[in-house]
Amino acid sequence: MLGFVDSLLLLSSLGFSLALLVPLTGALVRFRAHYNPKGLQLDPEGDVQPHTGPVISSFWGMLRRVYRLEGWPGLYKGLMPTLLSTLLITMFLLAILDDKQLRPHGSYTAPRTGALGMLAYSLFTMLVSLPQVIIADRAITTPHKLPYFNAIYSLRILLTPTERTRPWILYLTPGLLAAQVMHIAYVVLGLRSIRQLLIPGIASGSITRWEDVSMVRLSIFFVIALLSTAILAPLEVVSIRLAIQRNHAVPEFNSISQEEDGDAEEVAEYSGTEEDVIGLRTEREPYIGLADCVKRIIDEEGWGALYRAWWLTMLGTLGGAFS
Known part of the structure; x- marks a missing residue:
């Protein structure tokens, strides 16, 4: 078990990280979720219709747009x-892990194990957190104003x-999935x-010089990590697009009555x-x-829509590869 000081440092580090990362993550999710079709589209009758929605061409442009239209909220x-999920995971870790698994800056490392063990650990973590990821992505992209302390209303x-x-x-x-x-x-x-094959010393943490x-x-590994962006960035864009796509009626439900019961409620938007x-x-x-x-x-x-903010994927890939 961790001591009081270590626990306080961990929670402080998490609070600072959330304060910094939530706005950046929100801008990234919105930028990748934004639907920006090509200039000319066909309507149901086959006539050409110009696209009239907002055009956002960069991550930083999205960040400025969010602040201009919706402010800090x-x-x-x-x-x-994100906060609730982080707190639950942190409480779980504090309960079962000791200070030997705590890094100096107050975060936990994934368990050191083989490739299959790490795959199983990562898949389990993904399955546990998937509902939270879906809800968070939808909360970020919804045009509606959601209260901070009324989860039932927000989930509706x-x-x-x-x-x-x-x-x-x-x-x-x-x-x-x-x-x-x-x-x-x-x-x-x-x-x-x-990484284990090319630079095993860095992978195991045994390199001191x-x-x-x-x-x-x-x-060689650096180049491979850079080229991996071509595969990982589209998967991240697609994951966001699919996460915000809501699941409607299943066969035994009536889709029309569903829309009348909940989906069409009047909700507040940003003034x-x-x-x-x-x-x-x-x-x-x-x-x-x-x-x-x-x-x-x-x-x-x-094709460009699949590579929105690709440079963030590249930075994350390099950071994870050398961590």
Whole structure:
């Protein structure tokens, strides 16, 4: 068990991290979720219609737009589900781990184990946190103002009646689990295995001097980590698009009555503007899977939509690879 000082340092570190990362994460989720179809679209009658929604071309542009339209409350949308999830995980870790697994700056490391053990650990963590990720992404992208301390009201806005009645259906969101598993498998079985092969000293933490590291092998791994962005960035964009796509009626439910019971409630929006921060794709033609999502994004928005904020993925890949 950790002492009082260590626990206080850990909680302080988490609080500072949330204060800094929640606005940045919110801007990233909105930027990648934003539906920005090509300039000309066809309406149901086949006539050409120009796109009239907002056009956001950069991560920093999205961050400024959120602040301009919604202010500080908009920047911290998604705070509560992230905070609750973080606190639950932290309390669990404090209860079962000791100070030997606590890093100096107050965070925990994943258990050191083989590739398959790490894969199982990562998949388990992903499955536990998936509902929270879905709720947080939807809380960030919704145009509605959600109260911080009324979870029931917020869930009625973020989840469909089908999802509230059968919460396990969140795990059946088309393509979402596949995207998450592919991302984890590539990082754990791909990048970590290559790191272990090329630079085992860094992987095991046994290197004490950089003079002992082969610069050729390190450079090769660095290039591989950079090129991995081409695979990981689209998976991250697709995961967000699929997470915010709500699951509507299952066969034994009536979709019309569902829309009348909950989905059409009057809810508060941010005052001072009628302009939407982002455009969202209609739910009338949902993505039906991972491959379908990738294909439609390319067809409707172009390849660039799959690589929004790719440089953040690159930084995260390099940071994780050398951690």
